[in-house]
Amino acid sequence: MPIITNLDVQLAKNKMSLTELSERVGITIANLSILKSGKARAIRFSTLELICKELNCTPGDLFEYSPD
């Protein structure tokens, strides 16, 4: 998929682990791992809002487009 997730970069910038983010936004680690590994097919706006809020970033910081 040409959409690349930069969740790990944002987590590192905020010095936050996946477990901590999971507890803060109320999304399971399994689901966040799917997002982090780029296997996710879609993301709800509500989830995106929660993640952006906790990581102090914009959706553009979390995702980037890279053509195949």
Added chain:
Amino acid sequence: MGNRQLLVIIRSVINIFWILQLILLFVLFVYTLLLVLNVDFFDVDVLKGFKIHFSKIEFIQPLIFNGEEYNFNLTNGEGRLHVENLQQNFIYYRLFAAFIDTFLYLLILYFLKKIFNNLTDNDYFIPENGILLRKIGFTIIALALLPEIIHYFTDLQVAKYISIENVILKTEFNLDVQTLLLGILVFVISLVFLRGIELKKDQELTI
């Protein structure tokens, strides 16, 4: 009766049909072997009859009903034609169609067995079931067409080389519309099923 019990019962019934079909295939094989080898210990002439389709049989002798005589005929039927000491290959064409028929039934039962194995293991919405359904659809379509095509060309050959007085042999292509529609229906259901699995996966991978 629970859902699982019902599935186990249906799976057992399919297994019985599977065994019966295998026996039929074996019988066909033995039948063919007896014909090809022309063995001495068995009167193979009784096996040499081959199926013919007729449009009309006109009878010279009248039908007597309540003492009155009536002319009569038979229309649109089939029967086995036995001709003594006739060297012919029509029986082999018919056997070939029977082999294909039996093989396709076996294939359908094999796919069904696999689906029911998955269902009893609680694997309902998996791509394998959709693919198996699609294969069943294709096999049913083949079942509706292939044997009939062979029968049609055999009938053409029979009508070309055999002529019987007062009998009009039939050479029409009998398309099995019901089976064909059933095959198309199963194929469409498999496409819907596969799309459903794709949507389920989308749902599961939506965060």
